[in-house]
Amino acid sequence: AQTVTQSQPEMSVQEAETVTLSCTYDTSENNYYLFWYKQPPSRQMILVIRQEAYKQQNATENRFSVNFQKAAKSFSLKISDSQLGDTAMYFCAFMKQSGSRLTFGEGTQLTVNP
Amino acid sequence: NAGVMQNPRHLVRRRGQEARLRCSPMKGHSHVYWYRQLPEEGLKFMVYLQKENIIDESGMPKERFSAEFPKEGPSILRIQQVVRGDSAAYFCASSPVTATNYGYTFGSGTRLTVV
Numbered sequence: 001a002q003t004v005t006q007s008q009p010e011m012s013v014q015e016a017e018t019v020t021l022s023c024t025y026d027t028s029e030n031n032y033y034l035f036w037y038k039q040p041p042s043r044q045m046i047l048v049i050r051q052e053a054y055k056q057q058n059a060t061e062n063r064f065s066v067n068f069q070k071a072a073k074s075f076s077l078k079i080s081d082s083q084l085g086d087t088a089m090y091f092c093a094f095m096k097q098s099g100s101r102l103t104f105g106e107g108t109q110l111t112v113n114p
Numbered sequence: 115n116a117g118v119m120q121n122p123r124h125l126v127r128r129r130g131q132e133a134r135l136r137c138s139p140m141k142g143h144s145h146v147y148w149y150r151q152l153p154e155e156g157l158k159f160m161v162y163l164q165k166e167n168i169i170d171e172s173g174m175p176k177e178r179f180s181a182e183f184p185k186e187g188p189s190i191l192r193i194q195q196v197v198r199g200d201s202a203a204y205f206c207a208s209s210p211v212t213a214t215n216y217g218y219t220f221g222s223g224t225r226l227t228v229v
Contacts, residue, residue, distance in 0.1 A: 004156075035217050037217075037220075042222065043222055043223050044220065044222045045205060045223075046220075047217050050217055091156055091157070100147070100169075101147070101159040101173070102149075102157070104158070106155060107155075
């Protein structure tokens with residue numbers, strides 16, 4: 001079974017600064033997908049970024065980028081130029097290549113301060 | 115193009131009543147997934163359905179919970195004889211094919227409160 005661990009229950013950052021959210025996972029699979037989802041107070045789950053395990057290049061989406069370390073089973077999210085609208089709960093998630101279910105971590109509550 | 119629509123947004127039930135949660139997938143999506151989010155926790159997989167078929171229900175509690183995705187109409191998550199521990203946010207997601215390539219699109223959830 002897969003597990004996903006987010007060791008930072010809460011984090012805060014000043015507007016315009018950079019913050020990194022940590023995620024580690026455990027799996028015996030070789031091919032899989034990793035995701036970061038954002039859940040603002042509206043409760044909507046919004047896909048932020050995804051990474052295929054067979055790709056060595058780290059995924060980037062505008063101000064969001066990941067540091068994927070496959071050997072270490074680490075998948076951190078970096079948010080640059082933080083904005084007030086980035087305040088949300090962030091969930092790291094894992095999906096097997098052969099499956100359709102997402103396994104989520106417990107989440108990190110990020111607060112961006114003005 | 116409407117996203118995944120869930121209703122109701124909030125649902126209050128007394129202990130012992132039945133709760134019916136509805137999910138209309140995005141247009142063209144034939145795969146539906148239900149997740150449950152208990153307070154202060156991440157989302158936990160419950161069930162994966164395609165039209166008229168349950169593909170994976172390994173995350174569903176064995177009793178009182180059932181799900182369906184009929185040929186016509188929304189997917190329904192049904193909880194019979196609700197108890198306080200069923201209070202949670204229930205999320206539905208959909209995808210056009212198996213979701214492995216890009217994750218899926220979530221609805222805004224239904225918050226169930228059992229009083």
